[in-house]
Amino acid sequence: xxxxxxxxxxxxxxxxxxxxxxxxxxxxxxxxxxxxxxxxxxxxxxxxxxxxxxxxxxxxxxxxxxxxxxxxxxxxxxxxxxxxxxxxxxxxxxxxxxxxxxxxxxxxxxxxxxxxxxxxxxxxxxxxxxxxxxxxxxxxxxxxxxxxxxxxxxxxxxxxxxxxxxxxxxxxxxxxxxxxxxxxxxxxxxxxxxxxxxxxxxxxxxxxxxxxxxxxxxxxxxxxxxxxxxxxxxxxxxxxxxxxxxxxxxxxxxxxxxxxxxxxxxxxxxxxxxxxxxxxxxxxxxxxxxxxxxxxxxxxxxxxxxxxxxxxxxxxxxxxxxxxxxxxxxxxxxxxxxxxxxxxxxxxxxxxxxxxxxxxxxxxxxxxxxxxxxxxxxxxxxxxxxxxxxxxxxxxxxxxxxxxxxxxxxxxxxxxxxxxxxxxxxxxxxxxxxxxxxxxxxxxxxxxxxxxxxxxxxxxxxxxxxxxxxxxxxxxxxxxxxxxxxxxxxxxxxxxxxxxxxxxxxxxxxxxxxxxxxxxxxxxxxxxxxxxxxxxxxxxxxxxxxxxxxxxxxxxxxxxxxxxxxxxxxxxxxxxxxxxxxxxxxxxxxxxxxxxxxxxxxxxxxxxxxxxxxxxxxxxxxxxxxxxxx
Numbered sequence: 023x024x025x026x027x028x029x030x031x032x033x034x035x036x037x038x039x040x041x042x043x044x045x046x047x048x049x050x051x052x053x054x055x056x057x058x059x060x061x062x063x064x065x066x067x068x069x070x071x072x073x074x075x076x077x078x079x080x081x082x083x084x085x086x087x088x089x090x091x092x093x094x095x096x097x098x099x100x101x102x103x104x105x106x107x108x109x110x111x112x113x114x115x116x117x118x119x120x121x122x123x124x125x126x127x128x129x130x131x132x133x134x135x136x137x138x139x140x141x142x143x144x145x146x147x148x149x150x151x152x153x154x155x156x157x158x159x160x161x162x163x164x165x166x167x168x169x170x171x172x173x174x175x176x177x178x179x180x181x182x183x184x185x186x187x188x189x190x191x192x193x194x195x196x197x198x199x200x201x202x203x204x205x206x207x208x209x210x211x212x213x214x215x216x217x218x219x220x221x222x223x224x225x226x227x228x229x230x231x232x233x234x235x236x237x238x239x240x241x242x243x244x245x246x247x248x249x250x251x252x253x254x255x256x257x258x259x260x261x262x263x264x265x266x267x268x269x270x271x272x273x274x275x276x277x278x279x280x281x282x283x284x285x286x287x288x289x290x291x292x293x294x295x296x297x298x299x300x301x302x303x304x305x306x307x308x309x310x311x312x313x314x315x316x317x318x319x320x321x322x323x324x325x326x327x328x329x330x331x332x333x334x335x336x337x338x339x340x341x342x343x344x345x346x347x348x349x350x351x352x353x354x355x356x357x358x359x360x361x362x363x364x365x366x367x368x369x370x371x372x373x374x375x376x377x378x379x380x381x382x383x384x385x386x387x388x389x390x391x392x393x394x395x396x397x398x399x400x401x402x403x404x405x406x407x408x409x410x411x412x413x414x415x416x417x418x419x420x421x422x423x424x425x426x427x428x429x430x431x432x433x434x435x436x437x438x439x440x441x442x443x444x445x446x447x448x449x450x451x452x453x454x455x456x457x458x459x460x461x462x463x464x465x466x467x468x469x470x471x472x473x474x475x476x477x478x479x480x481x482x483x484x485x486x487x488x489x490x491x492x493x494x495x496x497x498x499x500x501x502x503x504x505x506x507x508x509x510x511x512x513x514x515x516x517x518x519x520x521x522x523x524x525x526x527x528x529x530x531x532x533x534x535x536x537x538x539x540x541x542x543x544x545x546x547x548x549x550x551x552x553x554x555x556x557x558x559x560x561x562x563x564x565x566x567x568x569x570x571x572x573x574x575x576x577x578x579x580x581x582x583x584x585x586x587x588x589x590x591x592x593x594x595x596x597x598x599x600x601x602x603x604x605x606x607x608x609x610x611x612x613x614x615x616x617x618x619x620x621x622x623x624x625x626x627x628x629x630x631x632x633x634x635x636x637x638x639x640x641x642x643x644x645x646x647x648x649x650x651x652x
Contacts, residue, residue: 023050023085024048025085025198026083031045031079031082032080033070033077033078040062041247041251042251043080044247046254048198048228050226051226052227053227053242053243054227054228054243054244056244057262059248061462064492065462068202072092072200074092085196090197091197091200093182093200095206100170102169103170104168105173109185109188116146119138125138126138161215163181163184176207176208176373179206183204183208197226198226200227203230205232206489208515213236213517217240218239229241232489232490232496233488234493235518243255244257253266334398334400334401334481335398337398338363338509339360339509340359340361340396341357342396345391345392346376347391353534355534357393361511365526367509367511368514368526369512370530370543371529372530377530381405381511403479403481404475405474406484410466410470411458411470411473413458414458415457418454419449419453419455419469420441420454443476447498448498464490464492468492471499475502479508482508483510484512487499487519488516488519500519500523510523520544521544524543526540527546592650596650599646610640613632614633
C-alpha cells in the first residue's frame, strides 16, 4: 500500500536551495532514516509532508486512508495541564472511550458506566490503557499529576514521545510515524527500549537521527540528501557508507575524464575565430557542458592534520576524596582519580546521577563538599556544554571565529586560516558569510563545537556533544578526537560515538559509587546486563569506593583479579584469540605457498614482508593466549 508520493519537490530560502526536483515514495512497512548535513532541509522536508511548510514547486500526495503523526524537536503544550491531562488531549476514539470511562467512575448514573464499558469494548480501549501504562513506565514517567510547566526539557521530550507512541496505537488504521531526533535527551536504557519497540512495531516510519546503532536497529532504508538531490540506499548504515563511497569514486573518475577533455577543447576554443559555423556552435555548447563537470568541486576536507596544542605538563588533573551532595541525594562520595596525558575517558550513568556535576567541579564551576583537586599549571580546558552558543544576532559566522584568532596553529609552526578550519567542519563559503541568526539549530550547534575546538584546548570536556549534530559532522568530530593528543572526557548516551572514541569508562552507579571500567561503552553495557541478570556483582574492574586511609591516594587503573580468575574482558580476549589464531595460521600457510611459487622479485619482497609481519603477530597472539590459559 502506498502511503506518500512526492514528485519533483523543490524548496529554497532566499538564495539557498535546500533540495531540487526530488521524487520519492513511502510504502506501508517502510522504516526510513534520512541522513544529511544540518541545514540541507531534513526537518523542512518532514514539515512539508505534515503540511506545516509549503514546497516552492512539486506535488505531495498522501493516501487519504492513513494518518500522519509527527514527533518534532519543538513540542507545543499548555503548561497548566498535568501529564495525565496532556496524554488525554488525543482525539482518537479509544482515548475518548477512556475519558468517558474515567468520567463514569465519578457519575451516580448507572447508565453512564454501562455506556462507557460498552464503548471501551468496542474500541478495545482496555488494551490501550495497558499499553499507555507500559509506555509511561518504560520512559520513567511516574508522577502523572505533575504540571507540564514544572518538567525539564528532557522530561517534556519523554512525555511527548509517550503521547506519540500511544497515538500510533490508539488509531486502528494505517499510520505514518515521522520522528525528528527521537533519541535526544533519552538515556541508554530508554533508547534501547525505544529501538526495540519500534523495531517490533507494525508501523511505517520516517525519521531523522544521529544515533547510528538506533538507525541500524530500527530502519531498513536510508535516504541521503546531498547537493540538493536525494539518494536511496537499502540496508544498514555501513551499506549507505559503501554506496556513497562508490558514487563519489565514480563521480571523481567522471570529473578526471572531463578535465582531460576540457584542456583539449579549451585550446580549440582559443583558436576559433569569432564567427562560428553551426558545427562549431554545437561543439562550443558541448565545451560549456564539459566545463561544468570539470569544475565540480568534490574534494572532501579531511582532518588529517598534526595539531599543535599547548604542551601538557607532568601533572594533568588529580581528584582526591571528592564528595558532593544535594540535600539527601549523594552524587559523589570520596571519589579519587588521576587523569593521564592522552587519556580518553567516557562518563556514563543514568540522568541525574551526577555526571554533569562532576564536569562542573573539575572546571571550578561548582563547589564540592569535601576533598581536594590539583590542576596542572599547563591545563587549558575546552568545554562543550548543552547550554548552547552566545552570539550577536547580526554577526557573521567567519567573524565570530576570527574574534578568537585569524589562524589556527598546526604542526611545524604552520597555521590554517579561520575559513579553512570552518571548511573542515563542513561550513561552505556561502554559509561562512551568513549571519549566525540565519543558521539552523544543528548548524549553530556545529558552530558552538568549532568555537570550543578553535581555542586550541589541551583538556576537552564534552557534555552530550552528539545532540542535534548531523552524521557527517559526527564523523568529522570523531576523526578529530581520535587524533587529539590531549586529555578528553565525554558524557554521552550515543553508543556508537562512545565506542569509536573511548576505551575507558567511569560508570556512575548511584549513591556516590563509581566503577572504573577499562573497556568500551558497549562492553560495559554487556557486563552490566550480565551482572543484573545473574543477580550478583561480577568483579571486573576496581570499584571506586570511599578510601579508608587518611592520606589521599590516586586510584590505580590495574585490573585486580580475585583468586587469579579471568575477568570478563580477559575471557572475551581469550575466546577471540582462540578463534583468530587458526585463521592467522591458515593465512601464514597460504602466504608461504604463494612465496614458494613466485618468481617476480618485487612481489617476493612484498610477500616476504607480509609473511614476517603475520608471523610476528601470530607469535604475540600465541604468547598472550598462553598467559591467559595459565
